[in-house]
Amino acid sequence: MKRLFAILIAAAMVFSVCSVSASADSDVTESDPVPDKAYREQRFVEMLNEAGYPMNPWEVDEQWYIYHELYTTEDAGAILVRGMYFGLSPAFCYGVFDDMILLSNNYYAPSPLGYFVYDTQTDSFHALEAIWAESDPVFKEEIRDYLLSKGITHLIGDCDSDNAITVMDATYIQKAMASLSAFGTDDEIPEYGIPVYGVKQKYVSDFDRDGMRTVLDATRIQKYKANLIDLDGNPIPNE
Numbered sequence: 001m002k003r004l005f006a007i008l009i010a011a012a013m014v015f016s017v018c019s020v021s022a023s024a025d026s027d028v029t030e031s032d033p034v035p036d037k038a039y040r041e042q043r044f045v046e047m048l049n050e051a052g053y054p055m056n057p058w059e060v061d062e063q064w065y066i067y068h069e070l071y072t073t074e075d076a077g078a079i080l081v082r083g084m085y086f087g088l089s090p091a092f093c094y095g096v097f098d099d100m101i102l103l104s105n106n107y108y109a110p111s112p113l114g115y116f117v118y119d120t121q122t123d124s125f126h127a128l129e130a131i132w133a134e135s136d137p138v139f140k141e142e143i144r145d146y147l148l149s150k151g152i153t154h155l156i157g158d159c160d161s162d163n164a165i166t167v168m169d170a171t172y173i174q175k176a177m178a179s180l181s182a183f184g185t186d187d188e189i190p191e192y193g194i195p196v197y198g199v200k201q202k203y204v205s206d207f208d209r210d211g212m213r214t215v216l217d218a219t220r221i222q223k224y225k226a227n228l229i230d231l232d233g234n235p236i237p238n239e
């Protein structure tokens with residue numbers, strides 16, 4: 001039965017992928033003020049090839065990928081792009097960017113291809129994680145606002161998904177630890193980047209990022225909310 005289900009999902013995915021791969025990304029593309037999207041997609045493929053990304057993981061002749069232009073910055077200087085394989089890539093953590101955690105939230109996306117930023121000035125793509133640390137705060141805030149507003153990313157610790165860290169998130173974890181709410185049968189959180197189904201809340205609950213969901217995560221959220229520690233757990237001196 002499970003196998004049949006998997007086949008059905010795979011068939012559905014292939015069908016949906018075929019329907020969106022050509023160019024019609026209207027369901028996810030916010031706007032396209034910069035012309036020549038087809039050119040950028042070609043540049044994207046060139047970048048992936050140069051970087052050694054395997055473009056046809058199923059060893060077929062075609063290049064099995066999806067190119068999504070998610071968001072163009074207000075100054076039109078950068079375009080956020082999501083690259084995906086056509087495959088069943090279950091929930092996993094793509095990465096932690098300051099206070100947000102990027103997860104796959106579907107049967108696909110993000111795949112190992114991940115998120116990229118196209119620099120319209122230099123005509124080049126950069127992996128989001130590669131440029132995040134050096135990016136200016138305005139750019140990061142704009143990208144963060146977009147990803148949060150679309151539910152593509154989550155705040156680390158935001159267990160109830162209201163885009164805010166509150167004491168309710170700590171309570172959520174405490175209830176899970178006391179088996180008062182469903183969170184799965186074990187506490188261990190898969191290594192970042194390892195695809196596992198149904199672990200979104202567990203990733204988000206790992207506020208101290210030690211790979212486990214424990215009461216310490218709840219405690220840390222409470223201290224963070226009380227302004228006793230910062231996001232990384234460092235004590236905040238009294239003023």
Ligand SMILES: [Ca+2]
Nearest residue numbers: 158160162164
């Ligand atoms: Ca919350």
Ligand SMILES: [Ca+2]
Nearest residue numbers: 206208210212
């Ligand atoms: Ca933890």
